[in-house]
Amino acid sequence: MATERAARNQRLVAAGLLFLLVGLALGLSLGSVSLPLRYVIRALAKGPSRAAVPSTDETEALAGAILWTLRFPRVLLAFIEGAGLAVAGSVMQGLFRNPMADPYVLGVSSGASLGAVLGIALGLGGVFGMWSLPALAFAGALGSAALVYALSTHRKRTDTWTLLLAGIAVSSLISSLIAFIMVIARERVDEIVFWTMGALSRASWMSVAASLAYTVPGLIALFRHARALNALSFGEEPAFHMGVQVEEAKRTLLWTSSLVVAGGVAFTGPIGFIGLIVPHAVRLVAGPDHRWLMPLSGLFGGNALLFADLVARVIAPPREMPVGVITALSGAPFFLYLLAHSRRRRE
Amino acid sequence: MSGGRVTVQDLVFRRGGREVLKGISFEVEPGRVAAVVGPNGAGKSTLLKVISGYLKPASGSVTVCGVDPASLHPSERSRLVTYSGDEPDPAFAFTVQETVEMGRVAAEAPVSRADLAGALEEALEALQLAGLRDRPITSLSSGERQRVYLARALYQDPLVILLDEPTTHLDMAYEVHVAGMTRDLARRGKTVLTVVHDLNLALRCADRLVFLRDGRLLYNVAPGDVTSEIVGDIYGVEVRVASHPVLGTPFVTPPSSRKA
Numbered sequence: 008m009a010t011e012r013a014a015r016n017q018r019l020v021a022a023g024l025l026f027l028l029v030g031l032a033l034g035l036s037l038g039s040v041s042l043p044l045r046y047v048i049r050a051l052a053k054g055p056s057r058a059a060v061p062s063t064d065e066t067e068a069l070a071g072a073i074l075w076t077l078r079f080p081r082v083l084l085a086f087i088e089g090a091g092l093a094v095a096g097s098v099m100q101g102l103f104r105n106p107m108a109d110p111y112v113l114g115v116s117s118g119a120s121l122g123a124v125l126g127i128a129l130g131l132g133g134v135f136g137m138w139s140l141p142a143l144a145f146a147g148a149l150g151s152a153a154l155v156y157a158l159s160t161h162r163k164r165t166d167t168w169t170l171l172l173a174g175i176a177v178s179s180l181i182s183s184l185i186a187f188i189m190v191i192a193r194e195r196v197d198e199i200v201f202w203t204m205g206a207l208s209r210a211s212w213m214s215v216a217a218s219l220a221y222t223v224p225g226l227i228a229l230f231r232h233a234r235a236l237n238a239l240s241f242g243e244e245p246a247f248h249m250g251v252q253v254e255e256a257k258r259t260l261l262w263t264s265s266l267v268v269a270g271g272v273a274f275t276g277p278i279g280f281i282g283l284i285v286p287h288a289v290r291l292v293a294g295p296d297h298r299w300l301m302p303l304s305g306l307f308g309g310n311a312l313l314f315a316d317l318v319a320r321v322i323a324p325p326r327e328m329p330v331g332v333i334t335a336l337s338g339a340p341f342f343l344y345l346l347a348h349s350r351r352r353r354e
Numbered sequence: 355m356s357g358g359r360v361t362v363q364d365l366v367f368r369r370g371g372r373e374v375l376k377g378i379s380f381e382v383e384p385g386r387v388a389a390v391v392g393p394n395g396a397g398k399s400t401l402l403k404v405i406s407g408y409l410k411p412a413s414g415s416v417t418v419c420g421v422d423p424a425s426l427h428p429s430e431r432s433r434l435v436t437y438s439g440d441e442p443d444p445a446f447a448f449t450v451q452e453t454v455e456m457g458r459v460a461a462e463a464p465v466s467r468a469d470l471a472g473a474l475e476e477a478l479e480a481l482q483l484a485g486l487r488d489r490p491i492t493s494l495s496s497g498e499r500q501r502v503y504l505a506r507a508l509y510q511d512p513l514v515i516l517l518d519e520p521t522t523h524l525d526m527a528y529e530v531h532v533a534g535m536t537r538d539l540a541r542r543g544k545t546v547l548t549v550v551h552d553l554n555l556a557l558r559c560a561d562r563l564v565f566l567r568d569g570r571l572l573y574n575v576a577p578g579d580v581t582s583e584i585v586g587d588i589y590g591v592e593v594r595v596a597s598h599p600v601l602g603t604p605f606v607t608p609p610s611s612r613k614a
């Protein structure tokens with residue numbers, strides 16, 4: 008069984024990589040302008056500096072420019088953020104021993120929204136150039152996480168149950184603050200609504216570089232705690248008796264996953280359902296061992312957001328849907344299906 | 355392999371301002387089985403959890419092999435002492451084998467892989483779980499699950515094993531089996547403290563009986579010295595202590611309800 012499971016999970020990795028390749032190819036060639044795959048391949052081979060140089064073929068030069076400045080950073084950001092969301096989701100679900108937990112448990116998503124909404128309403132968008140809104144959103148996300156964490160930590164022990172409730176309370180408090188701001192700053196409502204729906208259209212090489220810089224070390228730190236998380240998913244007291252450093256592991260897992268999510272959300276706005284559904288679905292196939300569950304969730308979470316963004320770009324041309332709408336539209340029914348399915352399996 | 359000596363000195367534990375343990379002192383010799391017995395709410399589970407290092411005493415001390423388990427790094431502590439008791443329902447479908455393997459989750463540099471595999475088989479075998487190894491624990495009965503958690507504690511292989519009602523969910527055959535396993539652990543040099551509700555089971559498998567009532571240790575006696583007065587004092591019921599017709603060990607029979 009153990010080897011069977013390993014073999015099956017290796018096949019899952021292969022399938023995930025194949026999906027990724029297809030997703031990248033489609034993500035690069037489809038959009039408001041569709042580019043033939045041979046242009047994509049040639050532009051990639053030429054590199055960013057030479058692909059956009061007008062050559063004999065004007066279309067090809069245009070394709071090179073679109074690819075290297077818009078689509079390539081966009082598909083990368085989609086994959087990175089999807090991976091971060093899904094891994095963070097698997098961590099929160101394990102930690103809270105609850106497959107309904109999502110990466111926004113600490114109020115990261117509403118905190119980020121509050122930061123960005125404040126920035127938009129006060130017209131701070133240009134103060135620090137393109138970094139203003141992401142910086143404000145990031146600060147809001149971490150501020151909210153810190154508040155929820157502080158509310159549920161007493162004498163260096165964090166109570167997970169209190170954490171869950173404090174997260175819900177802080178999130179709804181922030182949501183009402185956002186509603187309040189939207190009423191006051193009515194002339195900017197469109198901008199605010201668009202931000203809070205989550206979109207990848209603002210992707211750039213800068214945002215890719217920034218999100219890589221915290222996602223990669225963050226994911227490594229999370230993967231290193233996979234065994235401790237396995238033990239913790241039996242409950243904190245059993246994990247203590249197995250010799251796990253319970254409080255240290257909890258702190259690292261909570262903060263690292265919140266940081267990874269905050270970084271992504273800062274650039275794109277909150278994107279729902281990826282962090283809830285992907286780990287849940289992967290667990291049904293690959294089993295609950297976090298040494299497999301975390302990396303596989305990362306792979307499939309990245310793919311899921313990549314494909315969702317693809318749909319967002321082509322579903323209603325020439326308009327583009329916010330990707331958050333697509334993940335919710337496809338995620339919610341899929342989640343209901345999983346619920347019904349897992350219930351049937353139990354009975 | 356030498357077992358660990360457990361020394362408890364003037365132990366006081368408070369929960370919500372109430373004293374749950376009121377100055378408890380006793381010692382368990384290495385390689386011995388001590389049964390902690392007493393009525394509900396006497397503080398038996400709390401005593402075990404304080405010894406494990408999970409709960410911090412208000413005053414007094416606990417040492418295992420001369421050190422306070424709570425002062426150790428968790429991975430060192432896990433080699434010295436573990437506690438096995440009731441657990442929350444499993445949230446995820448780990449298999450039986452994966453669950454037992456978590457007994458070594460904190461072990462740093464393990465002995466050779468072959469030794470580890472041997473120890474795993476031994477632990478599965480000891481609780482007769484080999485046939486269930488690929489079953490998800492979410493599909494097991496509470497008795498089967500209890501055996502899985504016991505096997506995990508055995509695989510963890512510390513010097514001192516604290517068992518909190520290890521037979522609650524078990525049928526009679528497994529109850530006898532676990533009693534035998536407890537003796538076996540002691541023979542191999544482990545020190546075992548076990549909370550047991552069935553006095554007769556305690557009398558059969560323990561070297562010492564530690565009687566608690568209301569957070570105080572009232573008697574600490576060998577099975578042969580258990581009298582009807584002691585049991586009456588602890589539980590407030592009249593019993594007879596006789597010699598077991600087959601085993602020759604002391605045997606407690608409750609008063610006949612018809613007489614009362």
